[in-house]
Each structure stands twice: as C-alpha cells, then as structure tokens.
Amino acid sequence: MxxxxxxxxxxxxxxxxxxxxxxxxxxxxxxxxxxxxxxxxxxxxxxxxxxxxxxxxxxxxxxxxxxxxxxxxxxxxxxxxxxxxxxxxxxxxxxxxxxxxxxxxxxxxxxVVMAKPKHARGSSDIIGQQALEHIQPTSVADVLQLIPGGLFRETNATAFKRISLRQSGVDNNTSLGMAMVMDGIPLDNDGYRASILDMENNDEYRRRLGWNKGIDLKTISTDHIQRIEIAKGISSAKLGNLSSGVMFTTSKIGQTPLQVRLKVDPLTKLVYAGKGFCLSPQWGYMHIGADFTSNYDDRRDQLNKYNRLTAQLSYNHSFSFGERSLFLFVKLSDIYALNKAREDELTREFKETFKNNYSRTGLSFKAVLSHLGYWVDNIEWVSAADYTTDKIDRNRLVQLDVPLPSPLSSEEGESESIFLPTNYYSAFQIDNKPLSLFNRLNAESFAQTGKFNHKLSYGAEWKVTKNYGQGVVINMSRPPYPGNSKYVRPTRNKDIPALSTGAVYLEEQLKYTGKLFDFKLDLGGRATRMFNLSPAYTKLRRIFFEPRINAALSYNIALNNGKYIRNMFRVGYGQENKLPTLDYIYPDPVYKDFIVLSAYTTENSPYNHIITDTRRYDVVNYSLKPNQNNKFELGFDMEYNDLLLSLTYFNEHSEQGFSSITTYHPATYLRYFKPLHGSITGRKPEKTDYEEEVYRTFVDMPVMRNGARTEKRGVEYRLRFPKIQPLFTTIEINGAYYVTRYSTSLATQYHPTFRDDDKPMPYVGIYDRGDIQRQRIFNTNVWLNTNIPKYKVVFTTFFQLIWLNDSKRMNGSEYPSAYFGDDGRLQSVTNDILDKIKTGDVTWRHYHLYKENYYEKDPIALTVNFKATKEFNKMIRASFFVNDIIDIHPNYKNRYGQSVRNWQKSFFGAEITFNF
Missing domain, CATH: 2.60.40.1120 (Carboxypeptidase-like, regulatory domain)
Known part of the structure; x- marks a missing residue:
C-alpha cells in the first residue's frame, strides 16, 4: 500500500x-x-x-x-x-x-464495416456507425462477433445475455466485472437483491434470471448509439469497479435526418424512428429516438416471448467565452422490457406463468469547460441518476410425492406448522427498485518538455445506490420450493443500507515523438473506498489501490519505394477490483426449521399435527473483499500499405472471485418421533405421546466468499489484407486461442447425504483442493467484404472455423484433511482415519469423494453467414442476411458415450432503413 x-x-x-x-x-x-x-x-x-x-x-x-x-x-x-x-x-x-x-x-x-483496432491503450476495438448498420444488430450483444475471439452463436431470445470475454466458457464473475460506460456514465446492477437460490438453480425459467451477473446486454439497443468501443486490456485509472473489461457507447447527437429502421426475421420484429434537429443556433441541438423489439424463442410457441421498448432524448450545446468553450450534454433515456412465459394450455391451463417487468430510466448531465488557464486546461463534470424497477411475478405449480411441512413463524423456537397439499400453485414476487446517483469531477492538464508531451488526468467520483423494492414477497403457507424453507422469511430490500463508494485517481500520459521511434507511457493509479458499512466489515472498509500501466514503442522501417512499415510493441499490467454487490454484502439470514413432531394421516385431516423448531443463522461474511484481477498484456502490431497484422498475448489471474460456498454448522434439538404407547387414533397427537429424543445434525448454509479462482491466458490475432481492387474485396482474418481454468482457492466442506438408522453422518469433512475445470477454444473468423461503389452495395461472407473446443476436469481432493463433529471442534485426519476411509469403514467410507477425470472434445466446426446491404439513394437502404447458410457440426461421442450433434438451422432476415 x-x-x-x-x-x-x-x-x-x-x-x-x-x-x-x-x-x-x-x-x-x-x-x-x-x-x-x-x-x-x-x-x-x-x-x-x-x-x-x-x-x-x-x-x-x-x-x-x-x-x-x-x-x-x-x-x-x-x-x-x-x-x-x-x-x-x-x-x-x-x-x-x-x-x-x-x-x-x-x-x-x-x-468500413468491421471493427477497427485501437492500440493507444492496450487492446481495444471500435465499432463505428457503418459497421453497426451493416451487421443489423438487435442489441449490443450482437456486436461482439466483430472483435477477435468473438463467436457467432444463435442464442435464446429470452435468456439473460451475459458477456463472455477472453475466455472459453462463461462465469458470473467475468460478466459481473464487465463495465458498461454510456456517454461517460458507468452502468451496473449492483443494487439488486434476490436470495432465492432454488429459483436460480432449479426453476424452469432460471435462464432468464441475471442477479449478480452484470448488465443484460439484450436490454441495450444499438439504435441510439453512434459508436461502440470494447476495451479488453488494462483500463484507464479513471475507470473503476470492474475486473474484466469495458464497453463504451457514444450516443447519437446533433442534426440528423429522420431515420426509420424496420427489421424482420422469423423470431424478431424491430422498428426504430429517430431524428436530430437544431432548436436554434442559440438553443443548441436535440436528438430523439425510440425503438420497439419483439423476440420469440420459437415462433411455434407464442406463449414465450421478450418485448423491449426503448426511448432516448439527448440535448447538446456549445458556448464560447473568448478563448474558453463550454460543451453541455443532457440525456434522458428509458428502457422497458417484458419477459414473459406461460405453459401450454393443454398441460397446465395457463396457470403456471413467469413475467418479468423491467424498466430503467436514466438522466445524465455532462459539462466540459475547455482552454481554461495556467494549471488546468479542461474540467469535466458528470452527474447522473438511474432508477430501475425490476419485478418478477411467478406462479409455480408444485406437485409433491410425500407430504411436506411449511413453517408459519418468523421467530426462533418451537411453533405450530402446517402440512402442504400435494398439489398447489405458489404465487410470489421479487421486487427490486434500485436508485443510483453518480458524480464525477475530472480535470486535465497538458504540457510539453522537449519532445515529450504530457497529459495529466485526475479527479474524484462518488456513487450511491439504494434499493427501495420490497424484495421477495412470498406466502409462507404456499412456498414455491418446498423442502427448503431457508428463504421464505426474507428481509425487505428497502430495509437494507445503501451502497456508497468513493474514489480518486491520477494518471499521467507521456508521449515521445522522435525521428527513429515514438514512445507512449500511461501510468496511473486509483484509490477506492466503500462507505456506509458496519465497522464489522474490516476488509471492505479499507482503501483499495489499483496501479495500472500501459506502454507502447513504435517505429517505422523505410522501404526503397518511399513507403514505411510501421511497427508497435505494447505491454501493460494492472490491477482491477470489482466491488461486491448489495446481495453479496447483505444476504438474508438462513432459517432452518427442524421437525420436532410430525403426525400425518390424510390430507386436510383435523388430526394432523406438526411442530417445528426454527433456528436463525447469520450468513453475512464480514471478511468479504473485492474481486481483484491481475492483468498482463503483450502485443505487436505491424502496418504496411493497408496490410495490418496484430498479435496480443494476455494473462489474467483472479483468486478472489465471488462464490457461494456451502458451510455446515452443528445443531442439536429435541424431537418426538417414537410413540410411547403404540398408535394414536381419534385425536391430535401431542409431544407427551412420544419419547423425547436428543437429535444432532448439521445445517448447510451458503456463504458468499472470495473463493472463485479464474485463470485466463491466450493469444488474439488479426490479419487484414489490402483491398483486392479487381474484386472490390477486403479480407480480414481474426480469431483467438483461449485457455481458461476455473477452480476454487478455498477448502470445501462435505457432509454425506447417507443416513444410518435415520441419523445423519456424524462428521463434516474438509477437503483442501476443489476440482479444476480447464476449457480451451481456438477459432478463426474470415470476413470477405465486397464493396461495389458503382452499385452502392456491400456483401459480406463470414466463415467461422472452430478448430478446437474441449473441456477437461482435473479432480481435487478425494480424501479430507480435517473434519469436525457435532461439537464443532476441528480435528486433523490421521493416517488411521485415512486407512478406515480406504478400507471401507462403515462410517468413514462415505467421506471418500469418488471422482472421475474426464476429457471431452468437440469436432472441428464450420459456420458460414452472408450479409448484403444495398443503398438505393440517400433515402433508402436495404439489408439482408442468412445465418448458418452452411453449417458443419459432425457427430461425436461425448464423455458418456452418447452420440451428439450440435444442430443449427439456417436463419434469414431483412431490414430496410429510410432517411427523410
């Protein structure tokens, strides 16, 4: 420090x-x-x-x-x-x-219909206006295929679209750590709370949920955007609360024609209208636009669809005061999305439903004062308010094979409970209403000493997020996931403290321009602190420093023909911290309801009687820390006469990713199961009718810890050839080789589910090393872009080759290194105990975790897509696309010996754009 x-x-x-x-x-x-x-x-x-x-x-x-x-x-x-x-x-x-x-x-x-590399600060790609128009996107999720390592894949229209960056596979920490910066305003979902693990793990609609996964990319329309930049390397010190990368978007401003865009394909309908106009030279400019999108997972299933309505109003103006100038930008935006599903009328009579109403309204203001004076050249003030309402209404059909209890008390101790019916509908809601306020003051100073140009950026920012929602609203007498009553007594979101974060940063950008070479160095640091926390959060209350450095050396090689080969070597290192979300810092307490007495005859019988003993456990982790990602990057770029070669090697390592770790706590209570005098008939049984028994068991509790380890390394490449003039065609080849390892950096606990004489196993084993999942992917994308100016038409033929796509599991510890019993005292596993485990002792044999290493590899796959855009005149432009026009995914045997083939169907669509 x-x-x-x-x-x-x-x-x-x-x-x-x-x-x-x-x-x-x-x-x-x-x-x-x-x-x-x-x-x-x-x-x-x-x-x-x-x-x-x-x-x-x-x-x-x-x-x-x-x-x-x-x-x-x-x-x-x-x-x-x-x-x-x-x-x-x-x-x-x-x-x-x-x-x-x-x-x-x-x-x-x-x-230009491709992403353009920008290597001024690490590895970034810029997708301009023409590229955005040509790929015919529905949301920002569609633009990722343009960057090296990006893959084209048909996705589920209603599923949560999280980002996968520089990795094989997906994980929540990468998606959560991706920053979305819109017109200089960071956007996140850190203020959400929704602790229903069974819904995230077992619900039929779990793919539509996105708690603690970052921004859902499908909610952000590209129609309001002029430019997108995706930065995968080491970020500027100006940016914080991230660990994966940054997506910058720049909104449309200024005077533009009235544009109407219509897109249709078998699963999507999209309409957009927008115009920018001049209010007057004295009053500035305004741009307004709105779009509506309707998506289906399957056109044959009209009951499952996703609708999105977005609107944006922006105002900008510029003033001059002598040599000084002031630029003003104000934006009001709104997103409304409805994600709903119903079961088929023949099976569940429309009663089982899922509906997610999402609305996000943002108001932002930016003022830039330039050409100031002696010490400070530019000052930028950014202020924003963001209010989201996200409400899930779920009506779930529950069918039970055996009668299960449901507690009715929210207090600890013994209480009367009820038996649930064998079939019922459970209606519940999850209500989030986070309000975020953001402010940043940034200043810039420029100077030059000899051949060195200096740019000093420094500033401070503050953000507060408060959730005013009700949280989980549930009927305890009809729980949606019976058998697990831990989450039926949630805390209201409005009762949870606000997240408050402040940061300061300082960054020096130094550039040297010489006859033989140019050199650039970006060196900076950021200090971040969380406020409004209990003193018990000893680690989160600290100041977190993030050093970041990027350097680039470029030089030209002169040729005899008077042209130059421009070369650049890049290197960067940095630390980036993603702060925990509201859900991670303030989890709901876990309630465990032990069955004290259970007497059941028939459903709705007056003689049924059940008593439970309720215990409350606090699962707050006061030792929680931010997820720190250490990033290293090394690159080389070469340009000659429109020939471009770019290679980037990267290595990222995080051992503090957020992960829900199951821990166990010993519990002892009294129960009454064995009758004293035979069967009881004609009345409701009481505790006095049974033998009292002291029962010992363990309670499993999920605790959020910094235990997820993610290791990423790989190479990204891009090769762009000069235009083939007789064919009017440019060729770009890009792709990546990624190796990703997912594991845990913490010891894990395991309690066998096996019961001996209706009693749980007496110990909980502790295992030092968890399983390691290694995934690799190597792909090549070939883009053939043909532009025929005479006919005002552009054709793009896209070939995607996945040469390698495999997964390997390397098993962790099979035997425990320590254990504890019902007294909670930790003890080491001796050689004698290990012998008992290996020789099949009646108790200890259950603590051997039988695991099987596996390796699974997909065959080489080829996908071919085609796009065409024709400009008829200044007013009309039409586009057409066919995805998977050629698709080669051979059959292969998976690790279970099953024959598998990833079928992809050809998919087509068209759009037309009018400019008035």
Whole structure:
C-alpha cells in the first residue's frame, strides 16, 4: 500500500514539475469542419493523437486548440453520418485549418464495416456507425462477433445475455466485472437483491434470471448509439469497479435526418424512428429516438416471448467565452422490457406463468469547460441518476410425492406448522427498485518538455445506490420450493443500507515523438473506498489501490519505394477490483426449521399435527473483499500499405472471485418421533405421546466468499489484407486461442447425504483442493467484404472455423484433511482415519469423494453467414442476411458415450432503413 501511495505522489510531483517547465511555445490554431458543400458540421469530434487532446466543434463547426508551434500533429476527425478522416497538420501561429468530411455512402471506395483496432491503450476495438448498420444488430450483444475471439452463436431470445470475454466458457464473475460506460456514465446492477437460490438453480425459467451477473446486454439497443468501443486490456485509472473489461457507447447527437429502421426475421420484429434537429443556433441541438423489439424463442410457441421498448432524448450545446468553450450534454433515456412465459394450455391451463417487468430510466448531465488557464486546461463534470424497477411475478405449480411441512413463524423456537397439499400453485414476487446517483469531477492538464508531451488526468467520483423494492414477497403457507424453507422469511430490500463508494485517481500520459521511434507511457493509479458499512466489515472498509500501466514503442522501417512499415510493441499490467454487490454484502439470514413432531394421516385431516423448531443463522461474511484481477498484456502490431497484422498475448489471474460456498454448522434439538404407547387414533397427537429424543445434525448454509479462482491466458490475432481492387474485396482474418481454468482457492466442506438408522453422518469433512475445470477454444473468423461503389452495395461472407473446443476436469481432493463433529471442534485426519476411509469403514467410507477425470472434445466446426446491404439513394437502404447458410457440426461421442450433434438451422432476415 505504501509503495503504491508513493507512486501516486511521485506521479503528481513529476506532473507539476512538467507543467511548470513546459508551457512555453504554445500557439492557438483555429479551424472549421465542413461537408462537401461547405456546410459547417456541428459537434464533430476532433482527437489530436500525440498529446491525446479531445475537442468538439461548436454550433458553427468551429474549433480552437492550443498546441506547440512547429510540431506536426495527427488529427482524427469524425462526425455523425460522415466518414472519419485522419490528417496531419503542422502548427503555426494564427493558423486556420479547414477540414472537409464526406457523407457516409456505399458509393464511396472505402466503406468500413468491421471493427477497427485501437492500440493507444492496450487492446481495444471500435465499432463505428457503418459497421453497426451493416451487421443489423438487435442489441449490443450482437456486436461482439466483430472483435477477435468473438463467436457467432444463435442464442435464446429470452435468456439473460451475459458477456463472455477472453475466455472459453462463461462465469458470473467475468460478466459481473464487465463495465458498461454510456456517454461517460458507468452502468451496473449492483443494487439488486434476490436470495432465492432454488429459483436460480432449479426453476424452469432460471435462464432468464441475471442477479449478480452484470448488465443484460439484450436490454441495450444499438439504435441510439453512434459508436461502440470494447476495451479488453488494462483500463484507464479513471475507470473503476470492474475486473474484466469495458464497453463504451457514444450516443447519437446533433442534426440528423429522420431515420426509420424496420427489421424482420422469423423470431424478431424491430422498428426504430429517430431524428436530430437544431432548436436554434442559440438553443443548441436535440436528438430523439425510440425503438420497439419483439423476440420469440420459437415462433411455434407464442406463449414465450421478450418485448423491449426503448426511448432516448439527448440535448447538446456549445458556448464560447473568448478563448474558453463550454460543451453541455443532457440525456434522458428509458428502457422497458417484458419477459414473459406461460405453459401450454393443454398441460397446465395457463396457470403456471413467469413475467418479468423491467424498466430503467436514466438522466445524465455532462459539462466540459475547455482552454481554461495556467494549471488546468479542461474540467469535466458528470452527474447522473438511474432508477430501475425490476419485478418478477411467478406462479409455480408444485406437485409433491410425500407430504411436506411449511413453517408459519418468523421467530426462533418451537411453533405450530402446517402440512402442504400435494398439489398447489405458489404465487410470489421479487421486487427490486434500485436508485443510483453518480458524480464525477475530472480535470486535465497538458504540457510539453522537449519532445515529450504530457497529459495529466485526475479527479474524484462518488456513487450511491439504494434499493427501495420490497424484495421477495412470498406466502409462507404456499412456498414455491418446498423442502427448503431457508428463504421464505426474507428481509425487505428497502430495509437494507445503501451502497456508497468513493474514489480518486491520477494518471499521467507521456508521449515521445522522435525521428527513429515514438514512445507512449500511461501510468496511473486509483484509490477506492466503500462507505456506509458496519465497522464489522474490516476488509471492505479499507482503501483499495489499483496501479495500472500501459506502454507502447513504435517505429517505422523505410522501404526503397518511399513507403514505411510501421511497427508497435505494447505491454501493460494492472490491477482491477470489482466491488461486491448489495446481495453479496447483505444476504438474508438462513432459517432452518427442524421437525420436532410430525403426525400425518390424510390430507386436510383435523388430526394432523406438526411442530417445528426454527433456528436463525447469520450468513453475512464480514471478511468479504473485492474481486481483484491481475492483468498482463503483450502485443505487436505491424502496418504496411493497408496490410495490418496484430498479435496480443494476455494473462489474467483472479483468486478472489465471488462464490457461494456451502458451510455446515452443528445443531442439536429435541424431537418426538417414537410413540410411547403404540398408535394414536381419534385425536391430535401431542409431544407427551412420544419419547423425547436428543437429535444432532448439521445445517448447510451458503456463504458468499472470495473463493472463485479464474485463470485466463491466450493469444488474439488479426490479419487484414489490402483491398483486392479487381474484386472490390477486403479480407480480414481474426480469431483467438483461449485457455481458461476455473477452480476454487478455498477448502470445501462435505457432509454425506447417507443416513444410518435415520441419523445423519456424524462428521463434516474438509477437503483442501476443489476440482479444476480447464476449457480451451481456438477459432478463426474470415470476413470477405465486397464493396461495389458503382452499385452502392456491400456483401459480406463470414466463415467461422472452430478448430478446437474441449473441456477437461482435473479432480481435487478425494480424501479430507480435517473434519469436525457435532461439537464443532476441528480435528486433523490421521493416517488411521485415512486407512478406515480406504478400507471401507462403515462410517468413514462415505467421506471418500469418488471422482472421475474426464476429457471431452468437440469436432472441428464450420459456420458460414452472408450479409448484403444495398443503398438505393440517400433515402433508402436495404439489408439482408442468412445465418448458418452452411453449417458443419459432425457427430461425436461425448464423455458418456452418447452420440451428439450440435444442430443449427439456417436463419434469414431483412431490414430496410429510410432517411427523410
């Protein structure tokens, strides 16, 4: 901790010294961004690569920058509905620059329908407006296929869509640790609480649930988005509460035509309308849009579907005060989704239902004040409020083979209970209403010392989240999952304290530009602390430091033809912490209802009598910590004459992932099962009719711990060839090789379910090492993009080859290293006990965990998709796609010896877009 603090202080001191030495030689250049008709383009984005300065044009298309005289800078200029342009400008005093952008059209020679790599900070990919339009997405989940390692897979339309990044397989910690940043505002679902494990593990609709899994990607429409960036490497120190990566989205702003988009395929219907217009030069610009989507899992099953309605209103304006400028951005957005299902009328008469009403409303404000003064160049203030209502209504049919009890008391001790009927419907609700408030103040300072450009970013942020929902609302006399009464007495969400988190950060971006090579270093740190916690949370109340570093060295190799081969070597290391959610910090207490007396004759008999002894157990883990992911990345990029080669090796290691670990607690109570005087008839039995027995057992309790270990390593690659002019075709080959190991870093407890003479086994075994699951995947995606400007048409043929997809389980400990009995005293397993386990002792033999290693490998698979987009004129554009037009998934034998084939059906659809 001290080392990290010293680094931050050193960074700040060096930055101030650099600032004081490097202010000489700056001049102001002005300019304008226009289209081909010399019409000014408002709110075009300008990024000066070398010092990493960003600015936007005002309502008249003008911009102003303070740069060093005599230097040559690279400008990236982009605007909604226009082709991004890169130019190099030599800075002179009072220089005036005019930049012209071409309107997007398929009549142009260059059309970008792929993700573009961005290696300024680790490995990132940018999906621009044309690429978003061409792939015909329904949600942001569809854009992941464009990045190296991304896979095309037909998914369940109603299931929760969690992200899988740089891994083979999926896990909740990766999805939870993926940050979603929309227009600079971080979005999360950390304020949810819903502790019904049986619903998550055993319910028929469990695939639709997403508690503690991050953002459901299918709820976010791409129709309101102009640009998406997916960063998989080491993040900026400005970003926190993450462990996997970041998805940045930029909303549509400015003046745009009225756009209407209609998409249809056998399972999806989508309609969107949006327009940006100028209120007046004095009042700024407004953009408004809405879309509606309807999805089915299976068109033959009309009872299971997902509907989504989104709307967004944004306002932006720019003001000038002499040399200073102020940019304002306000956004109001709303998402409403209905995920519902009903059973077939012939089987359950429409009574078993699942309905999830989801609504998310966000209001955000951003102000950027630029070109300030001596110490601070830019100040950015971001403030946002986000309110979500997420309500699950479930009516579940319960059918019992044997009569089961249901407790009615919420107090500890003995109480009267009831026997449940053999068939009944259980209606319950899960109500979450989290409200989040976020504020961030960010400042930037620029300077130059010789050939070194410096950018210092520093700031502070605060976020609070309070859940005002009712939580789980359940009828204790009709529990949805009988036999497990642990979760029928939940705490209301509104009674749980709010999550409160604050952070400060500091980051230095240093760039050196020389004749032989360029060098860039991003060095920063972040300090985060959680507030509003009980003093018992000794570890969560600490300050968590996250050092992060990215470095890149690039150089050019001159050729005899006057061209250059540009090479770049990249390396990065960082620590990223994902904080625990509200559900993890404040779990509901576990109630265990022991059967004291149970007398049952027939259903609804007045002589039935059941008494339970209720115990309450606190399962809060006061030692919980954030999930820390240590990330390392090494990359190489080479560019020559539109030929691009990019290789990235990464290694990520986390031993503190969140995992629900079953623990056991000894319990002793009195029960009355053996009659004293034979059978009892004609009256309700009482305790005095039975022999009193002291009964000892163990209570199993799920406790959230930092026990999930995830190890990721692999190589991502991209090879893009120059355009084949006679064929009007560009070829890109990308893919990845991923190796992922899932295991646990904590010892596990095991209590055999076997009962001897109706009594549980007397010990709980402790096993040092859990099972290890190793999964590998190696894929190659080939993209053939054909652009024929004469006919304004783009064809894309996509080949996906999965060369390797296997899974291997390596067993953990088969024998316990320690154990405890009903007294709770921990004892070591001696050699004598081990001999008893191995030789089949009547008791100890049940503590041998018989496991079988397995290895399963899928055969090589090929998928071919086809997309086409035709621009008829400025007003009309039509697209068509066929997925799985060729599908090769051979039969193979799984680990059980069964013959398996992953069938995929051809799937087609079309869309048309109007611009008025």
């Amino acid at each position: 001290i080392k990290r603090l010293l680094i931050l202080c050193l960074l700040f001191g060096l930055a101030l010294e650099t600032r004081s030495e490097g202010l000489s030689g700056k001049v102001t250049i002005t300019g304008i961004v226009t289209d081909n008709n010399k019409k000014p383009l408002s709110f075009a984005t300008i990024n000066v690569i070398e010092p990493d300065i960003n600015t936007t044009t005002d309502v008249a298309g003008r911009f102003r920058l303070n740069l060093n005289e005599g230097e040559i800078y690279t400008f990236d200029v982009s605007c909604m509905n226009y082709i991004e342009k890169r130019i190099r400008i030599e800075v002179r005093a009072n220089k005036y620059v005019e930049i012209t952008l071409e309107r997007q059209s398929y009549a142009l020679k260059e059309v």
